[in-house]
Amino acid sequence: MSAKLQTLRQNLEENLGGRVRSLVLDRGELTLQLAAADYLEVMQFLRDEPDFGFDQLIDLCGVDYAEHAGGASQHGRFAVVIHLLSTVQNTRLRIKLFIEDCDDLPRIASLCKIWPSADWYEREAFDLLGIVFVGHEDLRRILTDYDFSGHPLRKDFPVCGHVEMRYDPEQARVVYEPVSIIPRNNVPRVVREAAYGDQPDV
């Protein structure tokens, strides 16, 4: 498996050249970082070139790097991560793309024209992280409630949410109210310092 990945890595370096922002082989997985300008072109190439033949887009998701312990990324707060699978070559590739200089509305091109399966994944990333996919024909919310506001997977969105719902017998309908529960976290998030316990971490 790793020999295959080495070959894939070489092929990617040769074929993409300067468009590779970084190419990391870690824990038996290859991660290719791209710049937004080359995004669609490279993705199309990866699908059509028989050497790569990534015929399936297995997964697409957004990541919010706002509170990452490794420090905020210099490339931007939001990243889009795509997992490609080639059923012909039997290889996987992770594409990572940081959305640069975004305000509250990160924007990126849509992959729907290249892989139709991107449709719902992009809707999901839009819904949960507020990433706008330019060129997506039907960018509606998908998982959250019909008139939901906010993007729940952003790190500044509280786990308990902003509103709660109950049935109001007087108005004979469902009403939304500000949450009454108090956020509670029994196990704090801990990142140990590098030399914790005098030994390298497991």
Added chain:
Amino acid sequence: MSEIHNYTINFGPQHPATHGVLRLILELDGEVVQRADPHIGMLHRGTEKLAEERTWLQNLPYMDRLDYMSMLCNEHAYCRAVEKLLGIEVPLRAQYIRTMMDEVTRILSHLLWLGTHAIDLGGMTVTLYTFREREDLLDVYEAISGARMHAAYYRPGGVYRDLPDCMPQYETSRWKNAKRVEEFNRNRQGNLLDFLEDFTERFPSRHADYHTLLTDNRIWKQRVVNVGVVSPERAKQLGFTGPMLRGSGVAWDLRKKQPYAAYDKVDFDVPVGVTGDCYDRYLVRMEEMLQSNRIIRQCVAWLRQNPGPVITDNAKVAPPKRDGMHQNMEELIHHFKLFSEGMHVPAGEVYAATENPKGEFGIYLVSDGANKPYRMKIRSPGFAHLAGLREMAQGHMISDVVAIIGSLDIVFGEIDR
């Protein structure tokens, strides 16, 4: 003559044929579907957000509740992702136990699918038969973990405990007298492996019963043959995996192509369809059950011969032995830290996938070195399959939509997450 317009109807979310809480907006021309727009999210519980607030171990039971028909397979994907991040090895016996239980789960899931699919299309009898076999396998779940559905049996580094030496027994009650109970308990006298072996011997003949009920049944074939046809190219483009992809004739199975656990050490075949219609997907899943049966038999034989540890001895990941804890300060501290603060997982990102009964179930984990995941993305097979419904349903009658939904084998626990 009056002008006839298309009209739109709402299908679900409270409809038994939607397999949960699917809401479909169907635009109809007469009885022919012009456009199907699935609305999902009615069962959205925010598992991915919750995971960011919980330790690596606390997240494990949430996996059972995703695709609640293939509980242990989900846990397997999660455990593999965490193990990959940690870079730890899983003992071989645990690998075999996982393989065996994954296949038990596959039969469980396919049996439920078969029963409900048949009910959707008017075959009431099949469910009664499939639930008879499910009962035995749920007892296996109960024996290994104490829970009949949400097992939480796999752990990062192995499985929670070794296989039990005895099976739970039926007891006499107002409805079951001593004679009847004895009959019920006859194959439960040995250990779990004996019980499973007994099951695998009886299952093929039971499986033949399902074939008799459906495979050549004229009504059944009228409902499923040439309904919801997907070409192999289109199936790949739509991100189909598992039986949906194999039903379209693509021989793609992660257990063969990217083997994990002990799948490279057992012998089994991968059934593949030809036309890519609901009937082919039905046949593929039917054959998969028999193949799972084969794998279970091989695992049982191996597990009988090879005792050994079932979880890693790395005390930073798995709890130490109870007797060691009573004598040894260090092990006591390990135990305390593991269950209060939780394990720490080195920074990095991984994607681990397993061949679930429904398709490729993947977990993408981003860790920043903390005791909790930084981001977890669940790649569920049903999500991509349901997205393809729009195309598959187009041009079919409204009753065929029910057949197509049945053949997708969707579970909303994993689609809405």
